[in-house]
Amino acid sequence: EPKKLWGGRFTGKTDPLMEKFNESLPFDKRMWAEDIRGSQAYAKALAKCGILTQQEASTLVEGLSKIHTEWLEGTFIIKKGDEDIHTANERRLTELVGTVGGKLHTGRSRNDQVATDTRLWLYGQLVIIREALQELIDVACDRSAAEVDVLMPGFTHLQPAMTVRWSHWVMCHTSAWQRDDMRLRDLMPRVATLPLGSGAIAGNPFLVDRQFLAKELGMIGGVCPNSMDAVSDRDFVLEFAFFSSVLMVHLSRWAEDLIIYSSGQFGFVQCSDAYATGSSLMPQKKNPDALELIRGKAGRVQGSMAGLLAVVKGTPTTYNKDFQECWEMMYDTVDTVYDCIRIATGVLSTIKIRQDRMLAGLSADMLATDLAEYLVRKGLPFRETHHISGAAVKMAEDRGCKLSDLTVTDLKTIHPLFGEDVTQVWDFNRSAEMRDTEGGASKRSVLEQVDKMRSYLVSE
Ligand code: ARG
Numbered sequence: 001e002p003k004k005l006w007g008g009r010f011t012g013k014t015d016p017l018m019e020k021f022n023e024s025l026p027f028d029k030r031m032w033a034e035d036i037r038g039s040q041a042y043a044k045a046l047a048k049c050g051i052l053t054q055q056e057a058s059t060l061v062e063g064l065s066k067i068h069t070e071w072l073e074g075t076f077i078i079k080k081g082d083e084d085i086h087t088a089n090e091r092r093l094t095e096l097v098g099t100v101g102g103k104l105h106t107g108r109s110r111n112d113q114v115a116t117d118t119r120l121w122l123y124g125q126l127v128i129i130r131e132a133l134q135e136l137i138d139v140a141c142d143r144s145a146a147e148v149d150v151l152m153p154g155f156t157h158l159q160p161a162m163t164v165r166w167s168h169w170v171m172c173h174t175s176a177w178q179r180d181d182m183r184l185r186d187l188m189p190r191v192a193t194l195p196l197g198s199g200a201i202a203g204n205p206f207l208v209d210r211q212f213l214a215k216e217l218g219m220i221g222g223v224c225p226n227s228m229d230a231v232s233d234r235d236f237v238l239e240f241a242f243f244s245s246v247l248m249v250h251l252s253r254w255a256e257d258l259i260i261y262s263s264g265q266f267g268f269v270q271c272s273d274a275y276a277t278g279s280s281l282m283p284q285k286k287n288p289d290a291l292e293l294i295r296g297k298a299g300r301v302q303g304s305m306a307g308l309l310a311v312v313k314g315t316p317t318t319y320n321k322d323f324q325e326c327w328e329m330m331y332d333t334v335d336t337v338y339d340c341i342r343i344a345t346g347v348l349s350t351i352k353i354r355q356d357r358m359l360a361g362l363s364a365d366m367l368a369t370d371l372a373e374y375l376v377r378k379g380l381p382f383r384e385t386h387h388i389s390g391a392a393v394k395m396a397e398d399r400g401c402k403l404s405d406l407t408v409t410d411l412k413t414i415h416p417l418f419g420e421d422v423t424q425v426w427d428f429n430r431s432a433e434m435r436d437t438e439g440g441a442s443k444r445s446v447l448e449q450v451d452k453m454r455s456y457l458v459s460e
Contacts, residue, residue: 002081024084034120041216045208063097109200111231111319116196123192132341140174152358163431176250189221191236198227241305252298255291267357272350304329364404
């Protein structure tokens with residue numbers, strides 16, 4: 001029976017079920033490298049404040065490097081009693097370097113250690129996630145610039161509304177992803193803030209240099225300002241979960257559009273074979289599984305966010321073992337979000353668009369607003385022109401013809417201000433081009449949106 005790190009005051013044995021219930025190594029071994037990095041920095045800090053000799057500190061740092069190699073090469077052997085990544089690494093260190101290994105934890109607690117390791121690990125993942133997100137935005141910009149001439153029906157309430165551009169739709173989602181990227185940039189320094197040197201709750205009695213530790217560990221957010229808060233705070237995980245949930249909502253809505261657009265009835269887009277699957281029964285089927293999975297996984301990420309909030313909510317100030325329940329949800333969210341971004345990038349860069357089907361989706365009634373605006377330019381108040389155009393829509397409906405099939409004579413019976421030039425209204429491209437304000441559907445405006453998005457990427 002191996003001696004427990006904390007076993008001094010214990011005489012009784014741990015129930016084997018409790019042993020399993022308590023352990024976090026099966027999942028927190030994912031941050032083995034950060035646990036080692038944190039310990040190496042801490043050994044140096046202990047030497048700086050005179051608790052370790054230079055020689056001892058070097059012994060610890062080298063021993064920890066050996067453990068690093070073992071994890072890397074898959075030769076690290078987990079032993080009975082290795083409760084979490086911190087105890088596992090410390091147990092191994094003492095095996096490798098002898099009793100001096102027992103000096104490493106001086107003034108440190110697993111409370112400041114676990115918070116440090118997790119922040120380091122998550123920060124590293126956020127850098128990777130951000131790169132992936134920016135690549136998605138980049139791919140979206142490329143497509144938008146290349147396909148800006150493709151017109152498409154835009155929908156509100158999923159009813160045909162106005163003529164837009166395919167690229168306008170792409171940039172719509174890209175704008176949301178940009179805000180996600182900004183949110184991520186904003187929260188990163190709050191993740192990379194240093195708890196180490198807070199001890200279990202009250203601070204460090206050997207006066208380790210926390211500024212040195214923060215620099216050594218690349219904590220761009222500096223040091224946690226209060227030792228009680230440092231071991232108590234899990235909102236760096238909550239913020240990440242919120243960022244992830246919003247990003248997943250955005251990816252899910254994007255996916256939902258494409259699922260609809262790829263249906264037989266719409267046929268605006270066709271997923272590439274790389275991101276679709278077939279039916280075991282119906283040979284004709286090509287299902288947008290990648291997109292459906294993104295939509296489904298959004299629910300999973302939201303579930304984790306709710307779970308994380310609930311875990312932290314009722315805990316009294318400073319460390320509680322409840323917090324250990326955060327890690328699996330955090331790991332799962334990191335993996336899910338990263339995979340979804342990569343899959344979305346793959347889908348977006350390979351999906352085929354059917355320009356003919358998009359054009360076929362444009363119906364003359366989508367120009368009813370343009371018809372009203374025609375009369376606005378003749379001086380009528382919009383509220384009136386809205387009714388007049390509505391009457392024209394009704395006339396066409398009653399006759400079973402298209403709005404654009406109404407003749408000037410027909411229209412004149414509704415209002416005398418309709419003239420020969422009204423035929424110019426029956427032009428979908430013109431309708432999009434008229435909306436030439438910042439953010440609008442005109443070609444110039446959409447290209448400007450792409451340009452601004454590209455400048456944003458360059459500046460970040
Ligand atoms: N495995 C623990 C966690 O993830 C490490 C911290 C344990 N600290 C303690 N005081 N029991 O939260």
